[in-house]
Amino acid sequence: MQVNETLNEGLKRGYNITVTAAELEAKVNEKLAEAQPEVEMKGFRKGKVPMALLKKQFGQKVMGEAMQESIDGAMNEHFEKSGDRPAMQPEVKMTNEDWKEGDDVEVSMSYEKLPEIPEVDLSKIELEKMVVKADDAAVEEALANLAETAQDFKARKKGSKAKDGDQVVIDFKGSVDGEEFEGGAAEDYPLVLGSNSFIPGFEEQLVGVKEGEEKSVVVNFPEEYQAEHLAGKEATFACTVKEVKEPVAAEVNDEMAKKFGAEDLEALKGQIAERLEAEYAGASRAVMKRNLLDALDKQVSFDLPPSLVDAEAKQIAHQLWHEENPDVQGHDHPEVEPTEEHKTLAERRVRLGLLLAELGQKADVQVTDAEMTQAIMNQARQYPGQERQFFEFVQQNQQMQQQMRAPIFEDKVVDHVVEQAKVTEKEISKDELQKAVEELEDE
Structure with missing residues (x-):
């Protein structure tokens, strides 16, 4: 040979x-x-x-x-x-x-061939970690938002017309072809108009009703309605409006806290502070990661495989084209030619990708089965009722597994590099962190 x-x-x-x-x-x-x-x-x-x-x-x-x-x-x-x-x-x-x-x-x-990656002295990289504490004002703001979601209802002035978003307390009886049907009646039922909890068209017909009014609501059951004997049929509901209530934010007190699973208001505030600081930490890490990648990009220079750069540039151009043309769902569109800007961004991504892969290999960074399983489960939640099918699909699809493994591997390599770098903490305000994140998104 x-x-x-x-x-x-x-x-x-x-x-x-x-x-x-x-x-x-x-x-x-x-x-x-x-x-x-x-x-x-x-x-x-x-x-x-x-x-x-x-x-x-x-x-x-x-x-x-x-x-x-x-x-x-x-x-x-x-x-x-x-x-x-x-x-x-x-x-x-x-x-x-x-x-x-x-x-x-x-x-x-x-x-x-893949290039030789030069050595990088990670100890010379200097990073700043932004630290934000959840102050009282932020906690109070979050509490107010929770109060809005845990809204109560209070009676409107007698004679007021029900608006979209109001709660109407009604008695109703439903009938098809003059015959009442099982499950079509209730008393003192609290229905929030606009909640889409009833048959399509039902709630809209109650907008404008007053306390004490009787209203005949006529709707059609959907063709795919679960009760076959009612599917596609016209129904008439005789409704009596007993109360009309407007939404009001829940009072911020121990009772509201219990609705969110906390023992009392102070415990809820503690949970909110922890959640906020976790969100701040995530945003801070994103900013620090970008700064780290910028620092690495400046430190290394090596030849890049043209095929990888071209493929990445085409992918970037294609993705950005779809973001600018959200109405086009498929790929039946003119070929998108990468620009010099796309190519420059592709070169950076390929260079950093190769460098992080090299650093991860030298540090023996591994993505564990448990980490992969957790990632698959997190993504499977986006498909309610089809979690098992999604899980099996990923298990049988090597390319999909690689797509999910790659960001986990990258984050673990970033954590490894941060551990070697010189990191100083700087306490800042929430607004300053928000500004840093916005600048990140604008780049």
Whole structure:
């Protein structure tokens, strides 16, 4: 077997691989000899089929396997000896297309190798960690927002008309074709108008009603309604309006705190402070991560595989095009050509991606099964009722697993780098942190 270099330009490499006819013949005979003891054929005892007959019967199939194994073996041996790591799948092509049995096999292989990543002295990186405490004003603001969500209702002035968002307390009886149906009646039912908790069209017809008013509401049950005997049918509900109430924020007290699972108001305030500081810490980490990536980007410089940069630039351009054209859901649109700006951003992403991968490998950073499982479960919650199907889909899809593993790996490498860097804490206000986050989003 011969491997001859044909291209060595920057990160681009090219080789001609020749597998001789004698090597192929030996490989075929070896594979047939391995299989011979298990082969059964009419007229012969198991394991006693002559080699010549085996070759005639299975030789062509085994020859194909021998070719592939020989070429794969030559490639693997080359990568082991050279230390090259291809940036993308090598392009392999058979050059003697008129090949016939008895000829040597000639193959061309080309690829871009990953560059040598220079050493980075992580201890020289200086970072600032923004620290924000949850002050009383922030806690009170959050409490007020919770009070809005835990709204109560109080009676409107007698004679007031019900508005969207109001609560009407009603008695109702429903009938289809003049016959009342099971489950179609209730007394003192508190219905919030606009909550969409009743059949479509029901709540809208109660907007404008007054206390003491009787209202006939006519609606159509949906075609896919769970009760088949009512699906698609017109129903009439005789409603009596007993009260009209307007929404008011809940009082901030121990009772409200219990609605949110806290023992009392002070305990709820403590929980809010913890949640706020966790949010601040997450935002602070995002700012520090960007600053860290900027620092790393300035410290290193090395050749980048053009294929990776081009692929990343196309992906960036495609993603931004869809953000600017949200109405286009599919990919049936003109080809999006990357700009110089896209290419510059792609170069940064590829450079940092390769650097973080190298740092992670040297530090033996691993994504554990438990971390992957947690990530899959978190994403599965976006598909209520289909969590199991999503979980099974990810388990069977290597590409999806890699997409989910990559950000976890990156964050763990970032944590590793931060541990080695010089980090100083700076206490700032919530508004200052918000400004830093907005500047991050504008870049």
